[in-house]
Amino acid sequence: MSGAGGLSGPDSRVETISRLAQWRIDTFGPCSYRRSDAFKLGIWNWYLSVEKSRSIYVRLFPEPGRVAKERPPLARFVLRATWAGPPRRSCVSPVHEQLLRSSDDFVWQADVMSQGRFTIDVEFFDLRVATNNATESSSSIWPNECTAVQNVASKSTLGCLSRLLTESIHVDVTINTTDGVLKAHKAILAACSPVFESMFLHDLKEKESSTINIDDMCLESCSALLGFIYGTIKQDQFWKHRLLLLAAANKYNISDIKDCCEESLLEDINSSNVLERLHVAWLYQLEKLKKGCLAYLFVFGKIYDVRDEINSFFHHADRELMLEMFQEVLTVWKPI
CATH class of the missing domain: 2.60.210 (Apoptosis, Tumor Necrosis Factor Receptor Associated Protein 2; Chain A)
Structure with missing residues (x-):
C-alpha cells in the first residue's frame, strides 16, 4: 500500500x-x-x-x-x-x-x-x-x-405480576380475541392504559360485563400484549408481534410499548422493509422511525435499491408523507 x-x-x-x-x-x-x-x-x-x-x-x-x-x-x-x-x-x-x-x-x-x-x-x-x-x-x-424490552419486562418486581397472569390468580376481566379467550385483571390493565382505565371507570359495557372485545388481535398476539404488560414476554415473542403490539399500543395509549416498538423497528431497517417501516412511522406518528427511514433512503442513497417498489408505495402513500420525502431529497441532494 x-x-x-x-x-x-x-x-x-x-x-x-x-x-x-x-x-x-x-x-x-x-x-x-x-x-x-x-x-x-x-x-x-x-x-x-x-x-x-x-x-x-x-x-x-x-x-x-x-x-x-x-x-x-x-x-x-x-x-x-x-x-x-x-x-x-x-x-x-x-x-x-x-x-x-x-x-x-x-x-x-x-x-x-x-x-x-x-x-x-x-x-x-x-x-x-x-x-x-x-x-x-x-x-x-x-x-x-435490544435491552428496552428486558429492562421493562425483566425486573424482579414483576415476578408477582407474572404469577397473577400465568396462574390466573383472582382474574376479574375476560378478553375476547378473534380466536380465543384470555383472562386478566382490571386494575393492572387500567394502570398501564388510560383507555382501559376509562372503560372500567365509566358506565360502559366493559365495566358492566367485565369483558373486553379485542377484535383486531388473535389470541397469540394478544397474549404477547398481556405478556408485555405483566412482564412475561420473551424476546422472540416481542420480535414476532412487534407490529401488532405497536398498533395495540397506539390504540390503547400505552407509551412504553409504543416507544419500545419504535426503537426495535429502527434497529433493523433494510432495503426490504424500509418502505413498510416508513408507512408505519407515518401511520403512528413515530418521528424517530420516520427520520431513520428517510435518512436510509436519501442520505444513504438506498432509494436506488427500492425503485421497483416505490411506484406502488406512492400510489398508496399520504400526500403529506410524499411531500416530506420530496423535501428530504431537496435537503440532501447536491449537484455532482
Missing part, C-alpha cells in the same frame, strides 16, 4: 445508521491508499480502507485492542462500491461471513472502477462474538442490544 496521506483525510468520516456504514470519498488526491476514521457498530470500533490500482481493494477490520482480541467479531456482511457518475455505477460483493481480527483477514476487489466521487457501503446482516474460532459456538450481539 502506497501514497502520501495514507491514513485519515478530510473525507474519512464514516456515517452509520442501523446496521449500515457508509464512507463517501470525494477524491484520493495524490495517494493510492485511504483509511477511514473509526466508526462504532456493535461492541467494536471499525475501520475501512481502500487501495487504488487497476481495481479498488476494500478492507474491513476492527480496531486493534483488547475487545477485538478477547471478543473477535464474526461478521456476516455485504459491501457495495458506488460511483456517482454520470452514469451511476455500482459493484456489489457476495455475502461474506468472516472472522475479522486484523486488516489482513479480509479484502474485497471491486470489479469496476470509475473516476471521481464514490461511496463504500458495508451492510451487516449479523455480528457475532466468536468463541474458539468456532462459528457454531458464537453468539449474536444484537439480540442482547
Whole structure:
C-alpha cells in the first residue's frame, strides 16, 4: 500500500445508521491508499480502507485492542462500491461471513472502477462474538442490544405480576380475541392504559360485563400484549408481534410499548422493509422511525435499491408523507 496521506483525510468520516456504514470519498488526491476514521457498530470500533490500482481493494477490520482480541467479531456482511457518475455505477460483493481480527483477514476487489466521487457501503446482516474460532459456538450481539424490552419486562418486581397472569390468580376481566379467550385483571390493565382505565371507570359495557372485545388481535398476539404488560414476554415473542403490539399500543395509549416498538423497528431497517417501516412511522406518528427511514433512503442513497417498489408505495402513500420525502431529497441532494 502506497501514497502520501495514507491514513485519515478530510473525507474519512464514516456515517452509520442501523446496521449500515457508509464512507463517501470525494477524491484520493495524490495517494493510492485511504483509511477511514473509526466508526462504532456493535461492541467494536471499525475501520475501512481502500487501495487504488487497476481495481479498488476494500478492507474491513476492527480496531486493534483488547475487545477485538478477547471478543473477535464474526461478521456476516455485504459491501457495495458506488460511483456517482454520470452514469451511476455500482459493484456489489457476495455475502461474506468472516472472522475479522486484523486488516489482513479480509479484502474485497471491486470489479469496476470509475473516476471521481464514490461511496463504500458495508451492510451487516449479523455480528457475532466468536468463541474458539468456532462459528457454531458464537453468539449474536444484537439480540442482547435490544435491552428496552428486558429492562421493562425483566425486573424482579414483576415476578408477582407474572404469577397473577400465568396462574390466573383472582382474574376479574375476560378478553375476547378473534380466536380465543384470555383472562386478566382490571386494575393492572387500567394502570398501564388510560383507555382501559376509562372503560372500567365509566358506565360502559366493559365495566358492566367485565369483558373486553379485542377484535383486531388473535389470541397469540394478544397474549404477547398481556405478556408485555405483566412482564412475561420473551424476546422472540416481542420480535414476532412487534407490529401488532405497536398498533395495540397506539390504540390503547400505552407509551412504553409504543416507544419500545419504535426503537426495535429502527434497529433493523433494510432495503426490504424500509418502505413498510416508513408507512408505519407515518401511520403512528413515530418521528424517530420516520427520520431513520428517510435518512436510509436519501442520505444513504438506498432509494436506488427500492425503485421497483416505490411506484406502488406512492400510489398508496399520504400526500403529506410524499411531500416530506420530496423535501428530504431537496435537503440532501447536491449537484455532482
